[in-house]
Amino acid sequence: MTTAATQRPTLAAVAARAGVSASTASLAFSGAGPVSEATRARVLAAAEELGYAGPDPRAQSLRKGRSGIIGVVMEDRLQYAFSDPVNVAVLEGVADELGPAGFALLLLTDTAESVAGIALAPMDGVILIGCSRDLDVPVTAFRQRGIAIVAIEAEPLEGVVHIDLDNREATAAGARHLRELGHERVGLVTLPLGSAHETQPLSDGLIEGSNVHTTIQRIRGARDVFPDAPGVVAAGFSAEEGLAAGRDLLASHPEITAVIAQSDLLALGVIRAAEEAGMRVPNDLSVLGFDGIRLDGTTHHDLTTLVQPSVEKGRAAGRAAVALVEGGDARGESFSSELHLGSTTAPPRA
Amino acid sequence: MTTAATQRPTLAAVAARAGVSASTASLAFSGAGPVSEATRARVLAAAEELGYAGPDPRAQSLRKGRSGIIGVVMEDRLQYAFSDPVNVAVLEGVADELGPAGFALLLLTDTAESVAGIALAPMDGVILIGCSRDLDVPVTAFRQRGIAIVAIEAEPLEGVVHIDLDNREATAAGARHLRELGHERVGLVTLPLGSAHETQPLSDGLIEGSNVHTTIQRIRGARDVFPDAPGVVAAGFSAEEGLAAGRDLLASHPEITAVIAQSDLLALGVIRAAEEAGMRVPNDLSVLGFDGIRLDGTTHHDLTTLVQPSVEKGRAAGRAAVALVEGGDARGESFSSELHLGSTTAPPRA
DNA sequence: GGCGACTATCGAATCGATTCGACCGAATCG
């Protein structure tokens, strides 16, 4: 086996067989530099005969100081992270940009154990997506290694390019929409605030102990308009978890006439909870979502929601990472969400 | 910038500062070999002072001949691939095994453009998951590079470790269950057969032109029991696409009393299509799924389905890849699905 | 007290490519 591995042909072997020097063979493969057509053909033929598949990426990355790999750090459990369609869309956007630019995508998770080892991979850059864990340790490690860092919707960090969304303002706009309709008692169903994946009442303590930027900003936005709005923190991203949170909220706060859910899937769950409780949406309860993912066939409602450019966020992050690695500079980008007026909000019954 | 990059400390610099040789410094970091406690401390201190984050992974991988990276090849569009919960579960299983074993996961997509470049990343091994595209080209490239290959539910390939599922037998078992209930006119709603993402009637030509192993095996299993069962190929993995396919099937074959859907999400769509058409499940139409994913809250039915160990499949693939890279040998594994009797199948009405 | 067994450390070779500067012959230009 070791023998077999050793026998794998190298550029030098190919060069020898083609009767040229290694440098020339290298040029023949990379195309960087003048090589006569005849020579190139000879080298390629020799490679073919020897079964040489091209320069070893490992050696290339050492010499070039670049591996062509950009990491994406996601939530601990992938099933969990991928249950949020926005995360998937963002990842798609990232992949869209990375592929054509010649970069590969390394999927990393911010497990406790891996925090230390997360920087051990040969990456040129890294993109942080919706991580709940504390970012200081890994970010420091990345910096030391000279790995370019891009963060999506994270709290401001020195030396990190940020891709942002107007979470607070957008939510506030949605809240104002509800107030204009006449709502005064509004409840919140929020995304998780940390790694405790359980349904629980929203409290100031929870907010302060958390560093999940997006969730916090959306809570702030809602409270900019409804300062005393009570809330329930969902255990996850799915409609089921929205259902559970919705039940809790409706049971503990029967007075509310509208719910601001922090994602469309949560909103879907809330609608189910309402229907379960014999309420009609939007007549008895208005429901506002966030994200603007398509929910065809899943519900008969056209959800009123804040549509955000998820894929575009990922693209921007991918572009920024590539720019940082290649050129050296990239500025952050800020995206905004747009209120889509669907059929799930209406004036309160009263 | 280039200067800054050049100034990043190297092991040699750390060694010099600690007053030891590079070899000793290396041992101090890797722990492979005898180093006095005092020396190790001195080296670590020097590293700390210089802001050295440990050996460069690029250099390590060249020297060791290993990068610690295992690639996972998925469908072209990630949003599409991740719309199948089984794919996500498999990926989770893979990640579960790779992380603790010290390997990172590179996410690759089998785009047409990337087929050539797919092997350019410094990988030690690769896992192929549900790829519809032709695998010959990339597999050959992987082999030439000495990259270990593991494939999940793929057609047999030389030099590739296979992780299999009893798709055909399981589907046949489900079909027999329907026949035992008394069904004679059964329809199929299948997963995609290729990259043409559109709803279309199932035809022999389509099957022959396809190389999507899983879909084909499940069709065969169904036809082992109901040789003439007509079918519709869904445009994708989601419930919406199942709904579309279900509508087509029910419209073109009103005589059928049961549907064998190739996934739970498709089954869910078929149930919606049936209800839409005024049929009740299971009284007017029996529906059989595949996968055994949890569909809590999404439907009021307890789906009769073939439960497969998705995460475990991913784990097995991850383990095999690691074993192949580290030791040298690994045998394939074969998993089986179990019929879960839910409330969506019953004797035909008549 | 001397010799073998260790321990800690070091030097040098190596992994497989890229790249810069030098070199040479041929074509171009004045």
Next chain:
DNA sequence: CGATTCGGTCGAATCGATTCGATAGTCGCC
């Protein structure tokens, strides 16, 4: 016709670590 440039090729240095064999010391033991 001689000087100049340029296209094509080659040598050697380099990227940053790991690792094998060699070399000093150190200790124990007879």
